[in-house]
Amino acid sequence: MNENDDSNSRKSELDCAVCLQKCNHPTQLPCGHVFCFLCVKGIAFQSKKCAMCRADIPPTYLDNPILLGTKDEQDNINTTLEVNQWFYEGRNGWWKYDERSNSELESAFNAGEPDCTLLLAGTLYNIDFQSMTQVRRSDQTRRRRVRRDTPMFPSKGIAGIKTDDSTARQVKSDDEESPDVVHVPIEEEIIEISDDEGNVHIEPDITLQDDVSHVTEAIRSVSLEEPNVSRSLNREDT
Amino acid sequence: MAALPRRIIKETQRLMQEPVPGISAVPSETNARYFHVIVTGPEDSPFEGGLFKLELFLPEDYPMSAPKVRFITKIYHPNIDRLGRICLDILKDKWSPALQIRTVLLSIQALLSAPNPDDPLANDVAELWKVNESEAIRNAKEWTRRYAMDN
Numbered sequence A: 001m002n003e004n005d006d007s008n009s010r011k012s013e014l015d016c017a018v019c020l021q022k023c024n025h026p027t028q029l030p031c032g033h034v035f036c037f038l039c040v041k042g043i044a045f046q047s048k049k050c051a052m053c054r055a056d057i058p059p060t061y062l063d064n065p066i067l068l069g070t071k072d073e074q075d076n077i078n079t080t081l082e083v084n085q086w087f088y089e090g091r092n093g094w095w096k097y098d099e100r101s102n103s104e105l106e107s108a109f110n111a112g113e114p115d116c117t118l119l120l121a122g123t124l125y126n127i128d129f130q131s132m133t134q135v136r137r138s139d140q141t142r143r144r145r146v147r148r149d150t151p152m153f154p155s156k157g158i159a160g161i162k163t164d165d166s167t168a169r170q171v172k173s174d175d176e177e178s179p180d181v182v183h184v185p186i187e188e189e190i191i192e193i194s195d196d197e198g199n200v201h202i203e204p205d206i207t208l209q210d211d212v213s214h215v216t217e218a219i220r221s222v223s224l225e226e227p228n229v230s231r232s233l234n235r236e237d238t
Numbered sequence B: 001m002a003a004l005p006r007r008i009i010k011e012t013q014r015l016m017q018e019p020v021p022g023i024s025a026v027p028s029e030t031n032a033r034y035f036h037v038i039v040t041g042p043e044d045s046p047f048e049g050g051l052f053k054l055e056l057f058l059p060e061d062y063p064m065s066a067p068k069v070r071f072i073t074k075i076y077h078p079n080i081d082r083l084g085r086i087c088l089d090i091l092k093d094k095w096s097p098a099l100q101i102r103t104v105l106l107s108i109q110a111l112l113s114a115p116n117p118d119d120p121l122a123n124d125v126a127e128l129w130k131v132n133e134s135e136a137i138r139n140a141k142e143w144t145r146r147y148a149m150d151n
Helices: A003-014 A037-045 A071-081 A099-110 A167-172 A204-220 B006-017 B101-113 B123-131 B133-147
Strands: A026-028 A034-036 A066-069 A085-089 A094-096 A115-120 A123-128 A133-136 A139-149 A180-183 B023-027 B034-040 B051-057 B068-071
Touching: A026 A037, A034 A037, A085 A099, A099 A115, B006 B023, B006 B101, B023 B101, B034 B101, B051 B101, B068 B101, B123 B133
Parallel strands: none
Antiparallel strands: A026 A034, A026 A066, A066 A180, A085 A094, A085 A139, A115 A123, A123 A133, A133 A139, B023 B034, B034 B051, B051 B068
């Protein structure tokens, strides 16, 4: 059983410690730890600390995040060019969903499911395929239009990482082994962090409190079970 | 209906495939975010020989917020109150999304080995633990025998 620890530490070099998957748009915090871009967004808004070492994340970090471009990522992008692309509406245009969310949306859509739930930057969103809208589950007033289109449809970038100025692309097409550091300015917060009036309101603590208060209550009153929430694990594992 | 984030699926699979010695965590058949947990009392602690049932719930914004964990089996411990609520920093302000179900349960098991009466949740227990540790340990052994064995 002790060998497990070894395999854990080896895995953690490849996987993001927050989502436990391969780093998607690897992003490096000032302390040096690397996570997916969307995972960094999640922790930057919620705990505001690095998930590995608890070093504070500067409030301005997301204005100028350090993205590590790798060849793997390049391959990832090429793959997604062959499939349909999902977009969500931002202030002055559309953003592509990140590659991983895109494939989840695509498989739910192709399976004929009415909607798809995504965990984006630490928050659950429901994407309804009938109305083609994305709604934050904890706040139904946070609503955005979504669309399914060809990858060529004009967009501002991927998941809040602005790429239409091609700066990032140039770096990513380099064949160097070591990751390049790219400073990509983020024009607009993705996923409901700023609303369309431009008011930035994050309030993670309040939202969080609201979200879990019923759970806390449930714990105090002995039983936590919510029988209506059922989903086979195997089914999810595709 | 709520889809299960891949992280939860991965953690659940690993808990099944590579279980932590002395700890079992099995998701409920009706709610994949709710786990039935059994922790064995650590050796050389007053809880040795006991099997302690807990419940663990992953809130919607897990892993951004901590799992909710509670002892179901009665336990005599200065950091666990009579409702089974646990005083443990990583379940509160020291939570990090890099922690997992398994690390949380290991921390709880470690808390059984190292009670901390200076940060009490059960005041009467903590008080006795400070003024008369041997009697407190006797109580803890008695409760373990009475509530955490043969059930």
